[in-house]
Amino acid sequence: MRPAFPPWAAATMVLVGHLTASGQTGAEDALQLHIINFNFETVQVTWNAGQHLGTNLTFVYSFTRMKMEKHCSNYLLREGRTAGCVLDAPGDEILSFSLWNGSYPLLTNSLWISNVLKPRLPKDLHFQWRQEALTVTCPDLPYGELLYEVQHRSLFDNEWQAKEETTCNVTIEGLDIEKCYFVRARVKAMESGYGPDTYPSDWSEVAHLQGAQLTDSCQEKMLFPKFVLISGSVVFLIMFLVFLLVWKLRRVKKLLMPSVPDPKFTFPGLFEAHQGNFQEWIKDTQNVTQLDKVEEREQECVLEEAPMVPHPKAETETPMETTIGPLCLQAGDKEPAGDPGQPPCRRPQGDEVLALGSFRFVISDNSYVTL
Secondary structure (H helix, E strand, O other): OOOOOOHHHHHHHHHHHHHHHHOOOOOOOOOEEEEEEEOOOEEEEEEEOHHHOOOOOEEEEEEOOOOOOEEOOOEEEEOOEEEEEEEEOOOOOEEEEEEEEOOEEEEEEEEEHHHHEEOOOOOOOEEEEEOOEEEEEOOOOOOOOEEEEEEEEEOOOOOOEEEEEOOOEEEEOOOOOOOEEEEEEEEEEOHHHHOOOOOOOOOOOOEEEEOOEEEOOOOHHHHHHHHHHHHHHHHHHHHHHHHHHHHHHHHHHHHHOOOOOOHHHHOOOOOOOOOOOHHHHHHHOHHHHHHHHHHHHHOOEEEEEEOOOOOOOOOOOOOOOOEEEEEEOOOOOOOOOOOOOOOOOOOOOOOEEEEEOOEEEEEOOOOOOOO
16 A cells, blocks of 8 residues: 555654754754544644744645645644644545744654554444353454454453454453453554554443343442451351350360369368468367267167176175166277177167166266276
8 A cells, every 4th residue: 555655764754854843852852743643534743842832833734645735724722822733634645744933944744644543443332142252343444454452351350351353353252141341442553554653542432241231330339238248247157166166165174174172162261260271270170070070989889788796795685687778889999799680779768777786877868887
């Protein structure tokens, strides 16, 4: 399409024109131009006047098929001064232009407008689901050597994911039809066909897809109650497990290391009167203990026959009388062996009389006689 005027030649002319217009190499005084070809429909030229700031500059141009130059009829203004010009593009042609300050030319240059192409954004996007794949289609632009880029992301993605095709028929695989996705598209010119100074198109309007249907927006707010519910459940579960663990540990500790009883309740007076001195406490309570033992020993008694000893003088006069009475053992005495058939000794009820010859003894419940 442009065999006689390659892109590098246009870039060289722009650079030469830039230096010629500035007359200096200082960046602060250089006259800078910015040219964009909008989809071969309009060409926008803007400039930074540099040292000519505040001056109304005049833009003169011509295309390849024009026989004579024209003055810009559609200026862009900044603070009341000319800052650019918008031209109607006849197609992929060479733009020759010059910038004047009154009668003094500041810049003269030429370039292919396709070198600064910015395609139109894709329109009329259509979406079609096939299982876990989404196909995005739209009408192709009327010129070639373009890339159609489709980007998508879900509510859980932090970055956009992109896929490119040479036609506006892009299929994205590995999607979940139940999730909500943001989808957008744009068009880029290939560097191999238009050079490195092109611009990508603007992004199309973001579409929201969920359940194979277009929606007004992805309901991000719907995630908030669900998130709170899940978080609350997790926190409750953790607290329950911690409480259960503490309870189990207390039971295990009680099982392995049972609590030691307090001697204060087992030995009354040990700490209050004797400050924990067990020897002093046992001396103070020894008499009570021995008394209890003596009373227990008094219960151990047996019945045995007590023979009457005849008095020498009354041997012929008075017959020997015998009576049966209890002979209780003193502490430390052994119980004599008796007749196995003899009933056990029982304590006399009330007062009993013991006759020994001419002597009689009255025995009470708490008395005993030693022979």
